[in-house]
Each structure stands twice: as structure tokens, then as C-alpha cells.
Amino acid sequence: MLKEERHQIILKEINLHNKVYSTDLSEKLQVSEDTIRRDLNEMSDLGLILKVHGGAMSKTFHYPFNSQNPVYALEAKHVIADKVIGLFKKGMMILVEGGTTIMEIAKKIPADLQATFLTVSPQVALALAEHENIEVISIGGRLAKSANIHTGASVIYEIGNIKPDLCIIGTNGISQEHGLTDSDWEVVQVIKAMIRAAKKVAVVTIAEKFNSVKRIKIADIKDIDYLVTELSPNSPMLAQYNGAEKPVLL
Amino acid sequence: MLKEERHQIILKEINLHNKVYSTDLSEKLQVSEDTIRRDLNEMSDLGLILKVHGGAMSKTFHYPFNSQNPVYALEAKHVIADKVIGLFKKGMMILVEGGTTIMEIAKKIPADLQATFLTVSPQVALALAEHENIEVISIGGRLAKSANIHTGASVIYEIGNIKPDLCIIGTNGISQEHGLTDSDWEVVQVIKAMIRAAKKVAVVTIAEKFNSVKRIKIADIKDIDYLVTELSPNSPMLAQYNGAEKPVLL
DNA sequence: AAAAAACATGCAAATAAACGCAAAAGTTAT
């Protein structure tokens, strides 16, 4: 049995049951517990799972958004938030998606910024509502439980009727070759509509997600106006995105 | 059972009931009370919960209730929630407003109920999204910061296009003479639209709010189908609502 | 004030993790 194969099975098992015991995996996969532990360590280092004493758990069960819980790569997300906030100007109409990075942005918006935010995420809407001078407009629709954002035809339609100055999206997969990708069809439809509608598009992502590719394509790199990461704009890791029709790197 | 698994369950339990007893948890999770105490200590150190003598509470709850007896109001809302849940039937389309009582209802919905909920409150939407079998549809719009619910013409319009089986609203003011009243014009418009749209209207309120009157009228008592309080239906305090065109008292 | 319940602390048994090392398996170069 290949190591990668084991990893796949472990991941599937965790997604299915939310937890796995090292002992169970050892028996099921017919390898020693040491090997399982090593597997779990590697997967944990990649941020795929949450390693705990006795096994591992899913990172995205009950933990992901619940405001008080620790956010993965928080420091990086703060850096990203600061950069993005630099794009905001008074009176702007800004369309934002959901996700932990966007949440950090929403929290860090300066108190004196006057702007209108539109969002498909209830969490982001609530975070934005904390700011006195921000007008918050929720774009309602069927709430997709996986990503906790509103999806469906009505959302696409609503987005089609607005022309925001700026649109900010997170992403699950990003690579020079395949562009932006995600694994949830409903979510992808919404993001595509957002990109179509907005005058400028900013993608926020931690560098860790570079070169990861998901099943469904959202857009090409050239469709992006700003690519915001925690890295310095001239970091070698960003060089690949510096093509002819390059987005501005922040 | 993994330690983190217990932590998740405890957290969920607290979010659901706002408080937990160590003894209950010990029995439910089949570990000693010492272990539960250690769990609660760790979670408390992480700032996830508020440890109290005998168990733990939600952090967000002990706080905002600077007013009188928080336990009383909470207990009352739990009683109300249980009564309202009795009105829910499989396949129903239920329109709900926002507010703390509605939040308690959203949390207590039985796991096996299959129904569609529509709401104008981001908080309620998120609470409902925790339930596997519930379809959640947000009615989006401008987020009114006072009440944290979506308001505005688009909301009214959207509500006009649906015909929910049941509509559940809280209220700020209720009296036999002046009916339901509130002080926020935008919010009132939304609630009026909800009442117009729904086949049946349930009003949930703690008895404390009886005989309070706010500036803007929402509806008459006769427009209500169910009046749900923590009191027994034949409580003398409810006698005043027992007129000719009375709502059903629960 | 006494009794009961909840809490903190130390301890020991059980279990799991980390580490080093050598054998086995897989890769690459000649």
C-alpha cells in the first residue's frame, strides 16, 4: 500500500466520521501505529487535519467559523487584511465572499471608513455590521451549509444587477496553469457571478494554497486584478504569476 | 473517545443550552466528573466557555444580560422554544424573524425535523444551518444594525412572493389594547410583510413584555394565530388575550 | 453550624507519542 493511498483513505475516513483513532487505522490499513502517526503528522503539517492525542480530527467540524475559535494561519491573514484594506476608498461599493480570510478583513476595517459592502455570507455580514460607518447589504438565498454562503439562482441574479467597484474573494485552489479553482459547484457559480459583476477583482489567499488545484474552475489568473497574499510582492514564490496579463501583486 | 471530541460535544451542548452541568456531561460522555472538570478547565483557559460552579456556561450569555435574572429569562425562552417547536411539522415552510427568543428556538429544533426555514436574520440563518435536515434560505437586504435583521424594500418584496405555512415573530411591545408594537420603523415594515405573507402567525414573547407599548404598531392581537409565552395557557396573566377573536394560547 | 456537593491536588496505571536505529522497500545511476 502506498503512502499516498493511505493518506487518501485517512482523509476520507476523517471527512466521513469527523475523527479517527490511530489504533483503528493501524488495524484497518495493516501498518504499525508508528506509521499511522507519521502519516497523521505529515497531514497535520500540511494543514489537512487536526492531530490530537489518540488520533486525528477534521479541522472543519464545528470549528471553522465559530468566531471564538482559533483561525488557521491567523498572522498571515492579518497581513493580507491590512493590504486589502488599503484598496478601500470612501464611498466604494464592495462585494465580498465568505471564508476566514474575508472575516479577518471584515474585522479589521478602519472605524472611519464609509463604504457599502455587499456579501453572500451571513458571518461576514454580522462582522461588518459592527462598523458604524459601513452599510451592509446581504445578498440572500439558499444557505449552502458546506461553505456557509448564500447560493442559488436568486443570488446569481441579484449579483447580476449590481456593479460593485471591487470584489474580494478567497479561493481554495490557485495555480498559474489552472487559475482559480474550487470543489463546490454552487459556490463556484456564485463566485463567477461576482467576478463578472465587479469592476475590479481581488483574490486573497495564503501562500500555502499556491499550486493547489480543485475540481471546478472559477477563473483564470488574468481575470484577477489584485492578488493579495501575506508574501512580499517580489517574493520568488509569486514570480509565476508575473506574466503578461498579470494581476497586481500585493 | 478522544479528548477533543468531548470538547466539541461540550461546546455544542453549551451553545445549545447555554449551560451544562458536570454531572450530566459525565454521564452523557461516560467519563468521570474529574475528567469533565479538567475538560472544562482547559476550554475555559482557551476562553471558549465560562466555567461556573457545577458546570459551565456560554461566554456570550452571561455578558449581555446586565438586566435582571438571566436564568429566568433563559428558562422562559427554553420553555417557549419547546412549545413553538411543537407547531413544526415535516415539510413545512417556516418564516422566522430575529431576536434572542427566535435564536433559542433555532438552536433547539430537533435533529430529525425536515423543513424549510426562511429568515431575515443572519444569526438565525447560521444557527439553523447547524441542523442537517433543515433547508435555510436567507432573505437578504440592507442589514439594520439595531436589530441585526435585513430590512428594506427588497426584503418586503421578497416576502411578498412567498407563502410560508407559519411565521414566527418576536415582539418588543405587546398589549391587549395596542396589539403588537415596536420602535423601529424599518423592522416594523418587515414584520408586517411577514404577517401578511404567512398562513399562520405565531408570536413568541416572555410574559415580562406584556402591557408594554412601543411607538409603531405592527398588528392587532386578532391578527395573531398563536401567542406563545412561558406561562401556562390558563394563567391569569393571559386572560386579557382571551377575547372573541383570540389567538391560540400556548 | 452541619451536611452535601463540587473542586483541587497528587498519584499510579494505562495508553499514546517521540526518538533512534536497523531492516525492508523503492529509486536512481552506472
Next chain:
DNA sequence: ATAACTTTTGCGTTTATTTGCATGTTTTTT
């Protein structure tokens, strides 16, 4: 194909974590 090399794996040992229990203290209730 074989040798040299790297990676992976299992095992023994050591270290760390978790848990229940005994004990004594604090808090709550009566």
C-alpha cells in the same frame, strides 16, 4: 542488472499524556 542511495517502515526504549481514584479543601445548601 547491479550497486549506491533514499525513503519508508517496524521495533525497542524513553518520554509524555490521559484518566480515575484517594485525599483534603472549598463552596453551596439546608
